[in-house]
Amino acid sequence: MSVQLTAAQSLALRHRFKWWELLPWIAGVAVFFVFPNYLSFATQVLITILFALSLDLVLGYAGIVTLGHAAFFGAGAYTVGMLAMHWGWNEPISGLVAAALVAAAIGFASGLVLLRTHGLTLLMLTLCTMTLLEQAANMGAAWTGGFDGMPGLSFAKILGVFGFDALYFRSQYLYVLAVLFLCFVIVRMLVYSSFGQSLTGIRENLLRMHAVGAPVRARQVLAYTVSAALAGVAGALFTQANGYVNLAVLGLERSAGVLIVLILGGYGRLYGAFVGAIAYMVLEHTLAKAYPTAWQLGLGLTLVAVALFARNGIIGIVDALRRRFAGSAR
Amino acid sequence: MDPVSILLGGFASGMVLFIVSVGLSVTMGLMGFVNLAHGGFAMLGGYVIVLAMKHWGFSFLPALALAFVAVALFSMVLERLLYARLYRATELDQVLFTIGLVFVMTAAVTLGVGPETQVVQLPDWLRGQTDLGFIKYRTYSLALIAAGTALMIALWLGFERTRFGARIRAAVDNRRMAQSLGVDVGRLFAVTFAIGSGLAAVGGGLGAEILGLDPNYPLRYLVYFLIVVAVGGLGRVSGVFFAALLIGVLDFVLKIYFPKGGTIFIYVLTLVLLLWRPQGLFGRKGA
Numbered sequence: 209m210s211v212q213l214t215a216a217q218s219l220a221l222r223h224r225f226k227w228w229e230l231l232p233w234i235a236g237v238a239v240f241f242v243f244p245n246y247l248s249f250a251t252q253v254l255i256t257i258l259f260a261l262s263l264d265l266v267l268g269y270a271g272i273v274t275l276g277h278a279a280f281f282g283a284g285a286y287t288v289g290m291l292a293m294h295w296g297w298n299e300p301i302s303g304l305v306a307a308a309l310v311a312a313a314i315g316f317a318s319g320l321v322l323l324r325t326h327g328l329t330l331l332m333l334t335l336c337t338m339t340l341l342e343q344a345a346n347m348g349a350a351w352t353g354g355f356d357g358m359p360g361l362s363f364a365k366i367l368g369v370f371g372f373d374a375l376y377f378r379s380q381y382l383y384v385l386a387v388l389f390l391c392f393v394i395v396r397m398l399v400y401s402s403f404g405q406s407l408t409g410i411r412e413n414l415l416r417m418h419a420v421g422a423p424v425r426a427r428q429v430l431a432y433t434v435s436a437a438l439a440g441v442a443g444a445l446f447t448q449a450n451g452y453v454n455l456a457v458l459g460l461e462r463s464a465g466v467l468i469v470l471i472l473g474g475y476g477r478l479y480g481a482f483v484g485a486i487a488y489m490v491l492e493h494t495l496a497k498a499y500p501t502a503w504q505l506g507l508g509l510t511l512v513a514v515a516l517f518a519r520n521g522i523i524g525i526v527d528a529l530r531r532r533f534a535g536s537a538r
Numbered sequence: 539m540d541p542v543s544i545l546l547g548g549f550a551s552g553m554v555l556f557i558v559s560v561g562l563s564v565t566m567g568l569m570g571f572v573n574l575a576h577g578g579f580a581m582l583g584g585y586v587i588v589l590a591m592k593h594w595g596f597s598f599l600p601a602l603a604l605a606f607v608a609v610a611l612f613s614m615v616l617e618r619l620l621y622a623r624l625y626r627a628t629e630l631d632q633v634l635f636t637i638g639l640v641f642v643m644t645a646a647v648t649l650g651v652g653p654e655t656q657v658v659q660l661p662d663w664l665r666g667q668t669d670l671g672f673i674k675y676r677t678y679s680l681a682l683i684a685a686g687t688a689l690m691i692a693l694w695l696g697f698e699r700t701r702f703g704a705r706i707r708a709a710v711d712n713r714r715m716a717q718s719l720g721v722d723v724g725r726l727f728a729v730t731f732a733i734g735s736g737l738a739a740v741g742g743g744l745g746a747e748i749l750g751l752d753p754n755y756p757l758r759y760l761v762y763f764l765i766v767v768a769v770g771g772l773g774r775v776s777g778v779f780f781a782a783l784l785i786g787v788l789d790f791v792l793k794i795y796f797p798k799g800g801t802i803f804i805y806v807l808t809l810v811l812l813l814w815r816p817q818g819l820f821g822r823k824g825a
Binding site: 267273275321322324325327328329331332333335336337339340343344347460461464467468471475501502504505507508509510511512514515516519 | 570812
């Protein structure tokens with residue numbers, strides 16, 4: 209098949225669903241039946257996947273390096289928590305929408321000013337924005353519960369039918385899986401659209417994108433806003449599924465953590481978020497409780513090794529192996 | 539508290555910030571390397587001092603010198619073996635690498651020494667109060683101010699009056715130009731990196747009284763060190779000095795008058811300042 213493809217055709221070809229893209233979702237449903245006792249943990253993994261996916265949009269596609277992405281996760285988490293706590297608004301799906309809107313508003317406003325900078329200044333500014341929100345959440349104790357956060361939140365039944373069960377997380381799991389699927393479809397569409405292509409262009413060569421007349425800033429701000437909204441949804445899911453929210457949703461550790469998850473999996477490739485979140489969280493789950501210090505040591509060494517030798521993460525390694533294998537078979 | 543005491547207290551913590559951050563500013567300015575592990579060197583220095591005094595019979599000043607030498611050498615090894623591979627890498631890889639390094643240092647210290655907070659024993663001549671004529675104040679804070687000022691003067695002379703300093707200034711302003719004029723920026727970087735890490739080590743030990751010393755030190759103060767560097771402007775020794783004093787005094791005042799969340803003001807200030815002048819308060823445009 210040495211047919212010359214036009215640019216549009218090759219894009220469409222890349223866009224087409226491949227059969228293996230169904231596998232993660234089949235696996236996701238299978239987990240529900242095979243591991244009924246691990247659904248609480250699996251729910252946290254799904255939430256982390258969504259959070260990492262939102263980061264992938266700005267980091268992997270638009271090339272915006274941020275250390276403050278937890279700001280949006282926290283904004284979503286606190287929005288849902290405060291709505292339920294103070295106004296009795298505990299309908300979950302409208303809560304998600306509210307969280308997405310609030311996070312998107314913060315993302316839009318901060319993106320508008322912050323994205324004029326780059327490099328260290330941008331890192332610092334995103335870090336400061338997040339710390340600012342963290343301090344605000346800490347100070348406004350009357351509204352946010354301060355250091356202790358808001359424990360014991362309860363939410364209405366999903367679609368009026370499925371109640372949250374705090375013990376087995378059955379409805380939470382399916383609910384989060386469904387939301388993740390929707391968000392993934394949105395991200396996938398965005399990434400393969402002409403908008404996504406221009407984001408990749410901005411990441412690869414900023415000057416040239418300016419030169420061809422692309423509205424660089426507007427596209428970056430839009431990507432940042434969409435990403436913030438998705439992170440907000442992830443945060444909202446966290447609060448709803450667990451029934452509590454505290455300051456840990458806003459810290460540097462969460463920002464750095466999601467960055468690590470995404471890099472481990474491989475950024476700028478959609479499925480990196482999935483692979484990274486599962487690998488990281490399963491390892492953490494099994495090792496961190498038994499050997500917290502050794503876990504930190506191992507994590508640190510892994511990061512150093514990834515930064516030095518495996519810049520494309522786990523998926524990158526798999527790709528390289530596959531290429532080598534295919535090369536020798538030919 | 540009277541204004542003079544507040545100013546002195548703020549200056550003392552500002553000096554600690556200066557001693558720790560100055561190396562970070564110069565190395566970031568030279569190579570544009572985002573080194574989030576700098577606080578780790580400060581922590582290691584603090585631990586060397588504690589261990590040297592507790593177990594190896596060192597007194598305070600020799601322990602400081604030992605920390606400087608040990609951490610400078612250690613950082614030099616790390617620089618040649620690992621950092622040097624990432625000079626051309628993206629910020630993202632540098633961030634990842636240095637965060638990983640912080641985790642390794644934290645875990646290593648926890649494993650080797652233990653998770654508890656360490657205390658640096660001050661010698662007798664640094665304890666108590668000193669009468670300055672118009673005010674009596676803690677001797678140690680005064681000593682910190684004196685040491686920080688002396689270091690500032692020494693660094694300033696080194697930067698402005700020596701050939702080595704001139705090379706650094708040239709490389710910070712325009713690395714390519716400096717390189718094409720025959721300045722070996724790589725070697726320059728290795729040396730300043732070692733000196734900067736050594737100074738951080740001394741700062742970690744000197745500042746243990748104010749900032750505390752435990753395995754989570756590097757992550758806890760990361761934002762503070764970065765703020766000082768960003769506000770001061772990259773590669774500007776005097777900029778870092780004034781920024782550190784500013785942040786030190788502000789932090790001190792806010793902690794007294796608004797003990798709950800007063801530090802929020804520092805973050806707001808940093809945000810506004812960096813938006814207004816992305817190159818920092820004292821940095822030069824385009825540097």
